[in-house]
Amino acid sequence: MDLTVRGVVRRFGAVTALAGVDLTVAEGELLTILGPSGSGKTTLLKVVAGFEIPDEGTVHLGTADVTMAPPRSRDVGMVFQNYALFPHLTVAQNVAFPLEMRRLPKPERTQRVAEALALVELTDYGHRLPRQLSGGQQQRVALARAIVFKPRLLLLDEPFGALDRKLRESMQLEVRRLQRRLRLTTLFITHDQEEALILSDRIAVMSAALIEQVGTPAEVYARPATRFVADFVGESNLLDGIATEGHGAEVSGLGRVQAGASTGAPGARATLLLRPEALRVGAEAAALPNRASARILETVFLGLSVKLRLQVEGGPEMLARLPLRPSAPLPVTEGEVVPLGFATEDVHVIRHG
Amino acid sequence: MAHARRQPRNLGRILLTIFAGLVFAFLMLPLLVVFPISVSSASYLQFPPPGFSWQWYQRYLEDPVWIEATIRSFKVAILCTVLSMGLGVPLSFALVRSRLRGMRIADRLVAAPIIVPNIIISIAIYSLFAKLQLIGVWYGIAVAHTILALPFVVILVSAGLRTFDEAQEQAAMGLGASWPVAVWRITLPQLRPSLISAAFLAFVTSFDELVIAMFLSGASMTLPKKMFDNIMLEIDPTIAAVSVLQIFLACICLGVATLFGRGVVPGTAGR
Amino acid sequence: MSSATADRRRADPARARERMLVMLALPALLLLGVIFIWPLLRLLSMSVADGTLDQFEKAALDDLYVMVLYESMEIAVLVTVICLALAYPVAAWLAQAGRTGFILGMFFLLLPFWTSILVRTYAWMVLLGRNGVINRTLRDWGWIEFPLPLLHNLTGVLIGIVHVMLPYMVIPIYAALLRIDPDLRRAAEGLGAPAWRAFLRVTLPLSLPGVFAGCALVFVITLGFFITPALLGGGQVMMIAMLIEQQVREFLDWNFAAALATVLLAATLVIYAALAKLTGGQGHGAR
Numbered sequence: 001m002d003l004t005v006r007g008v009v010r011r012f013g014a015v016t017a018l019a020g021v022d023l024t025v026a027e028g029e030l031l032t033i034l035g036p037s038g039s040g041k042t043t044l045l046k047v048v049a050g051f052e053i054p055d056e057g058t059v060h061l062g063t064a065d066v067t068m069a070p071p072r073s074r075d076v077g078m079v080f081q082n083y084a085l086f087p088h089l090t091v092a093q094n095v096a097f098p099l100e101m102r103r104l105p106k107p108e109r110t111q112r113v114a115e116a117l118a119l120v121e122l123t124d125y126g127h128r129l130p131r132q133l134s135g136g137q138q139q140r141v142a143l144a145r146a147i148v149f150k151p152r153l154l155l156l157d158e159p160f161g162a163l164d165r166k167l168r169e170s171m172q173l174e175v176r177r178l179q180r181r182l183r184l185t186t187l188f189i190t191h192d193q194e195e196a197l198i199l200s201d202r203i204a205v206m207s208a209a210l211i212e213q214v215g216t217p218a219e220v221y222a223r224p225a226t227r228f229v230a231d232f233v234g235e236s237n238l239l240d241g242i243a244t245e246g247h248g249a250e251v252s253g254l255g256r257v258q259a260g261a262s263t264g265a266p267g268a269r270a271t272l273l274l275r276p277e278a279l280r281v282g283a284e285a286a287a288l289p290n291r292a293s294a295r296i297l298e299t300v301f302l303g304l305s306v307k308l309r310l311q312v313e314g315g316p317e318m319l320a321r322l323p324l325r326p327s328a329p330l331p332v333t334e335g336e337v338v339p340l341g342f343a344t345e346d347v348h349v350i351r352h353g
Numbered sequence: 354m355a356h357a358r359r360q361p362r363n364l365g366r367i368l369l370t371i372f373a374g375l376v377f378a379f380l381m382l383p384l385l386v387v388f389p390i391s392v393s394s395a396s397y398l399q400f401p402p403p404g405f406s407w408q409w410y411q412r413y414l415e416d417p418v419w420i421e422a423t424i425r426s427f428k429v430a431i432l433c434t435v436l437s438m439g440l441g442v443p444l445s446f447a448l449v450r451s452r453l454r455g456m457r458i459a460d461r462l463v464a465a466p467i468i469v470p471n472i473i474i475s476i477a478i479y480s481l482f483a484k485l486q487l488i489g490v491w492y493g494i495a496v497a498h499t500i501l502a503l504p505f506v507v508i509l510v511s512a513g514l515r516t517f518d519e520a521q522e523q524a525a526m527g528l529g530a531s532w533p534v535a536v537w538r539i540t541l542p543q544l545r546p547s548l549i550s551a552a553f554l555a556f557v558t559s560f561d562e563l564v565i566a567m568f569l570s571g572a573s574m575t576l577p578k579k580m581f582d583n584i585m586l587e588i589d590p591t592i593a594a595v596s597v598l599q600i601f602l603a604c605i606c607l608g609v610a611t612l613f614g615r616g617v618v619p620g621t622a623g624r
Numbered sequence: 625m626s627s628a629t630a631d632r633r634r635a636d637p638a639r640a641r642e643r644m645l646v647m648l649a650l651p652a653l654l655l656l657g658v659i660f661i662w663p664l665l666r667l668l669s670m671s672v673a674d675g676t677l678d679q680f681e682k683a684a685l686d687d688l689y690v691m692v693l694y695e696s697m698e699i700a701v702l703v704t705v706i707c708l709a710l711a712y713p714v715a716a717w718l719a720q721a722g723r724t725g726f727i728l729g730m731f732f733l734l735l736p737f738w739t740s741i742l743v744r745t746y747a748w749m750v751l752l753g754r755n756g757v758i759n760r761t762l763r764d765w766g767w768i769e770f771p772l773p774l775l776h777n778l779t780g781v782l783i784g785i786v787h788v789m790l791p792y793m794v795i796p797i798y799a800a801l802l803r804i805d806p807d808l809r810r811a812a813e814g815l816g817a818p819a820w821r822a823f824l825r826v827t828l829p830l831s832l833p834g835v836f837a838g839c840a841l842v843f844v845i846t847l848g849f850f851i852t853p854a855l856l857g858g859g860q861v862m863m864i865a866m867l868i869e870q871q872v873r874e875f876l877d878w879n880f881a882a883a884l885a886t887v888l889l890a891a892t893l894v895i896y897a898a899l900a901k902l903t904g905g906q907g908h909g910a911r
Contacts, residue, residue, distance in 0.1 A: 470848020
């Protein structure tokens, strides 16, 4: 079922946690709320789950207004940060809990629990206690418990934070598969932009109690609407300059930079975004319309690529990321002065507002 | 060099162990000494006992005054336990979770009976109960004992509650439970160790209490009052037999609280 | 719109929760009010029932009462010091003991704690009397010729009270020692301090809150002791609680008893507050 949040405001004394948030999650969609801590994303989650009532605005599940409804009547499945599994109940009892609360007859309960455990591949673990499971298994129990009663909406509150990197990646994919298969409308909260890019149908980036941008991962990454989004999602070179005629801008050290779109009225301030992987270094740079030369301050080996910290002569410090082949040596050395360049269409203009 | 440094440290540890052992002996000595006396064949206090006899246990069991006092003490202690748990557990939830400033004052208020001298509490309640004609009524004593037992219940249950992750209650509510159901099904079962310890400590507090009982019991004595009178008037080994039985009761309570409970004393949780 | 806002405020889970919590606290607080606070205030007010401070004057001017107050304080100080001297090593031992040692130690500490004070006091009478276990044994061994005066005097009272109060001192110190990161001491020793200096400079200062908490508790509880001095003192030792009881039971002088109770309560609270302040505003030491 689709979720609609309209004009939601929540204040705690002098602090405004949500300053008028609008959001729609379509049926079967996985939408991620991405933001740093303190951006209001947890409050938004609580408002949707029913643990907080907004001061203004409404929350609809489908056509039903649930703004004031208590959590238990919302039919929302939630996976908590630390899973909040009940340690004194077995895995099966944990998963059966929401069914019990809904007074389902015992045979149906047993069957639904078995189905849910099968979905998360824990069929044989029903009689165990949560503490006898690994972190990843606990997470799957929490997931099974959140979906066993066929909720109208699934909420995931930073569920992968406690897992190590490898497990985290496999769990992310598993959650994604399950969500697609069951066509669960899902709201996912995280501060991890990488996770958001991997998992989401759409991402809503939050900052300072407001949603800055909503879009597909590709949109948010390639065409961030604000400076905050550009900075928070992925690595970025943000160039401040003055707009000139013909999709250009004057940036100190780089001269006139040619962008792929209008930079605004001539003479106005313009902010240009250049992702590190769009930068070319060395011979490749010569053919590109935007060129400069820079000293390499630092090289960081990342396996598949190398990250360079560059000082443009008389200009800003910039990041570049060059692909590597396992057999090839590093193409550059620290301290070297190299030509660099980038294509017009790789320069994204961030509007001021 | 390292060897030379290690030597005094081991010596220090041995001295510490000996000292602790002596203190433990001091603590246990009075409990152990009543055992031989309770089975003495002598009718006055004699040590070592000249012979073996169960007569003092028999005398205790056959004396209706002793038995009545014992039953009365059980009744008082059980009611006190029920009252202090029934009031103390909800109060602990409020004290741990409420952010109201008044609760900090309430917190102090509840702990106050630990430091306010018993004699003052006793005569204060005595003067009130005398007016209300509640002297010599067993449940009056139980209510007064509740004031003394409440701080122990609150301290133990609050300590348990502080380590409980409240997100579990939220999770239960998100899964369809109302708050009371979430507390009943999720929170209280996990507090069981603290609850058991608290209940037994409340029981023992009331069962052993003398000063309040001395003022409030009137003619209908509790067990400690009867023991006190016996010690003052005729010190015969019956009281040693009663003492042995009481030590066994304490052993049972402590044993149950240790096996199934937690944090019998604040700070021991988790060990 | 404003009524909708009011509805929302009422439905706010945080507010609903606070309301619920207050309701939960109410019955217990009501009982405390009726059975503890109210009778206490009633008693204290009796001390000035005649509209004068005569009762307090009587307490302050009569040497007997001043002596009793002084002796009570003296006993409380002595008990506190003795308990501290005995309890600190025991707490330190418990903090470093293995699992078995810890369980055994706790059993030795807690079984007396859970046993009736009367049982213990009676046992001390058996042990300490002129013909008691200790004197008899020492004489049988030929160590002494005449029985030592252990009962019906200050010695007996001190032994009895220390026995009761010892766990109250051990537990807070033990809890404080347990909170100290053992790495700190290791670090100090790693930095070249011998073990005893590491103890004096690191462990001891960090355990002081527990020491003060224990001292505060032991001191104020001892100050109000009644049963133990009454039975073990044999009339030779008089503490203020016994005096209060005597005024009520024998002389029925409620007003004077109330004045004495006021003095005892004031002393208790002032001393406790002062000592508790040293623990770093930790509130009640029983925690």
